[in-house]
Amino acid sequence: MQIFVIGMHRSGTSMVARLLNLMGAYFGPEGISTGSGQENPKGFWERKDVRALNNQILYAANSDWDRVSDFSLEKIASQDLDTINQQLQRLILELDAHRPWFLKEPRFCLTFPLWKKYLEYPICIHTHRSPIQIAQSLKSRNGFPLHFGIALWEKIRIRIAESRT
Incomplete structure (x- = not known):
């Protein structure tokens, strides 16, 4: 199984990822995790390499996780896209040696369409949390105004919704 935990920042994706890990799904080798933080003391359950690759995708599209108003994968230059696609294929091939595996990374909300084309039968678990709760959490963590958190x-x-098609 190829399992993706997809959900906005602060929506409960870390909890779902930890449950998958406890149920035996492969996460990765020692040292690959981004670790934990004050706002998530039990861990984020995100891989450094996956976050770096998703950031590379966002930056190539002249965007970031909190700057998505005009985000489009079509903005990525073809030479950048070729490099990204090679990295995606290599990472998925490495993970497939450890099925069932899971990946959790909030940036998948934007980048998953690029990942999807290299997967056989991905299982996506979409987390949902009230938008006002997410906005309040983003205000506490990042200092974002509530209206910005809700708009995000x-x-x-x-x-x-667009990536489901």
Whole structure:
């Protein structure tokens, strides 16, 4: 199984990822985790290499996780896209040696369409949390105004719906 935990920042994706890990799904080798933090003391359950690759995708599209108003994968230059696609294929091939495996990374809300084309039968677990709760959490963690957090949630929700097609 190829399992993806997809959901906005602060929506419960870390909890779902930890449950998958406890159920025996492969996460990765020692030292690959981004670790934990004050706002998530039990761990984020994100891989450094996956976060770096997703950031590379976002930056190539002249975007970031919190700058998505005009995000489009079509903005990525073809030479950058070739490099990204090679890295995606290599990482998925390495993970496939450890099935069932899971990946959790909030940036998948935007980048999953690039990942999807290299997967056989991905299982996607989409987490949902009230937009006002997410906005309140983003305000505490990042200092974002509530209206910005809710607008970000709405943009991400639309991107997730678009990636299902």
